[in-house]
Amino acid sequence: MNKKEVIKKLQKRVTPIGNGTAIDHIQPGLGLRIVEILGLDPKHAAAIALNTESRKMKRKDLILMENRFLNEDELNKIKLLAKNATVNTIKNYKVVKKETLGLPEKAEGILKCINPICITNHEEIKTKFSIKKNPLKAKCFYCETTMSENEIKRYIKK
Amino acid sequence: MKAKESLKKTDFSLTDVISIYDFSKADILSVLKRAKEIEAMTEEKKSKLLEGKTVASMFFEPSTRTRLSFETAIQNLGGKVIGFSDARVTSAKKGESFSDTIKVMSNYADILVMRHPLSGTARLAAEVSSKPVLNGGDGPNQHPTQTLLDLYTIQKFVGKLENLKIGFVGDLKYGRTVHSLAAALTHFNACQHYISPPSLKMPKHIKEEVEEKCKIKETEELEKFIPEVDVLYMTRIQKERFPDELEYNKVKDAYVLTKAMLKNAKKEMKVMHPLPRVNEIATDVDETEHAIYFQQTASGIPVREALLDILSRVKK
Ligand SMILES: [Zn+2]
Numbered sequence: 001m002n003k004k005e006v007i008k009k010l011q012k013r014v015t016p017i018g019n020g021t022a023i024d025h026i027q028p029g030l031g032l033r034i035v036e037i038l039g040l041d042p043k044h045a046a047a048i049a050l051n052t053e054s055r056k057m058k059r060k061d062l063i064l065m066e067n068r069f070l071n072e073d074e075l076n077k078i079k080l081l082a083k084n085a086t087v088n089t090i091k092n093y094k095v096v097k098k099e100t101l102g103l104p105e106k107a108e109g110i111l112k113c114i115n116p117i118c119i120t121n122h123e124e125i126k127t128k129f130s131i132k133k134n135p136l137k138a139k140c141f142y143c144e145t146t147m148s149e150n151e152i153k154r155y156i157k158k
Numbered sequence: 159m160k161a162k163e164s165l166k167k168t169d170f171s172l173t174d175v176i177s178i179y180d181f182s183k184a185d186i187l188s189v190l191k192r193a194k195e196i197e198a199m200t201e202e203k204k205s206k207l208l209e210g211k212t213v214a215s216m217f218f219e220p221s222t223r224t225r226l227s228f229e230t231a232i233q234n235l236g237g238k239v240i241g242f243s244d245a246r247v248t249s250a251k252k253g254e255s256f257s258d259t260i261k262v263m264s265n266y267a268d269i270l271v272m273r274h275p276l277s278g279t280a281r282l283a284a285e286v287s288s289k290p291v292l293n294g295g296d297g298p299n300q301h302p303t304q305t306l307l308d309l310y311t312i313q314k315f316v317g318k319l320e321n322l323k324i325g326f327v328g329d330l331k332y333g334r335t336v337h338s339l340a341a342a343l344t345h346f347n348a349c350q351h352y353i354s355p356p357s358l359k360m361p362k363h364i365k366e367e368v369e370e371k372c373k374i375k376e377t378e379e380l381e382k383f384i385p386e387v388d389v390l391y392m393t394r395i396q397k398e399r400f401p402d403e404l405e406y407n408k409v410k411d412a413y414v415l416t417k418a419m420l421k422n423a424k425k426e427m428k429v430m431h432p433l434p435r436v437n438e439i440a441t442d443v444d445e446t447e448h449a450i451y452f453q454q455t456a457s458g459i460p461v462r463e464a465l466l467d468i469l470s471r472v473k474k
Contacts, residue, residue, distance in 0.1 A: 117297050119278040123256055142278025143299050144177060146363060 022088040031061025118143035174284035183345040193464035208237030214267035215241035218274040231462040290469040305338040325351040328393035330360040344371040355409040417442040
């Protein structure tokens with residue numbers, strides 16, 4: 001079954017998405033964390049498929065959200081969490097935009113610093129981190145603490 | 159002519175002194191060069207460098223040693239000092255945000271010298287201040303003037319910075335002084351020996367960074383490396399760093415330097431220590447030609463003078 005068929009099948013099974021966002025190819029286990037970060041809109045439907053079969057990656061998580069479109073901060077958060085995910089923007093039952101994520105160049109205002117005595121945890125200021133790839137690391141612009149991939153994943157702001 | 163000289167451009171590329179990681183080799187060398195020039199000046203000439211300038215000395219946590227060193231430097235250069243030595247008596251405790259305090263102070267002063275218990279405050283201050291900021295320590299993060307005075311001391315008393323062999327001894331895990339100096343020395347192709355108990359080893363991320371440019375060796379034995387090095391940089395091993403007293407007692411005496419241990423050292427080898435020391439350098443080392451830790455502390459004055467002088471000419 002290819003991706004479109006999976007989406008179609010899920011849409012049929014749960015709810016058809018005419019307008020909204022489908023986040024696909026999420027590494028299994030991260031789907032719920034993404035939903036937690038994005039938050040659910042009580043007025044609209046969402047479908048979450050966990051550990052579903054995938055041709056490309058054997059298993060994956062998948063999120064469909066009706067009438068929900070992601071802003072840049074939200075996209076960057078997902079990039080930090082699941083860089084291999086694909087974000088499809090659906091309008092009138094058509095995928096109008098498909099974006100394969102990759103890592104962001106920097107992270108501003110989307111990550112909390114792990115250092116309890118960092119000024120960003122004591123005063124209302126936008127956090128800033130530079131991002132290093134392979135392995136993923138984030139360095140706080142203010143206190144210079146470097147966070148590992150696992151730490152980054154735990155400290156993404158909701 | 160004096161005015162002309164003081165307006166002359168330097169190779170210094172920064173607008174604030176926040177972190178040693180911001181410094182290029184040229185930045186470091188220009189500070190050291192200026193410190194040397196200032197140290198050679200007459201009192202009178204020196205006292206013109208900050209004439210008519212006001213420097214805010216903002217100590218959000220008390221640190222008498224650092225504050226006196228900065229304030230002496232400001233006064234030597236003829237500058238006026240305003241500020242506070244303890245945040246408890248300032249608006250910071252009345253709920254004014256740190257950013258606001260900095261913005262207000264940057265209206266009164268030409269340079270802001272600051273120390274704060276929280277990390278990242280100096281970087282934030284540099285962002286919100288319209289005047290140059292000089293970091294005198296932001297929590298356990300950075301204390302760039304210590305690193306620069308260490309480099310100045312090495313250059314002055316060892317005679318070189320390039321291709322140095324340096325041994326760092328003691329608590330290499332928590333000591334920001336050694337982390338910063340180790341990083342700064344990567345500009346100068348230093349060969350670095352890390353001598354510490356297993357539980358206080360140099361952190362991996364520092365080693366990785368240094369290893370990209372310099373050779374490093376690690377050991378637990380102090381005496382073995384003494385004949386090899388040009389500089390032995392001693393640090394204090396703090397009892398609080400150990401889970402139990404037994405563990406502490408096992409290692410504390412292994413990293414105490416005595417005069418007898420220096421018999422095979424190179425004649426021109428120098429022993430440094432950021433002070434205060436407890437017992438890690440026996441007092442009989444003081445009388446040897448190797449000891450330069452008191453001169454090292456004294457280097458804080460010309461180095462801070464150089465930074466203040468350079469920052470007084472910076473356009474932000
Ligand atoms: Zn931080």
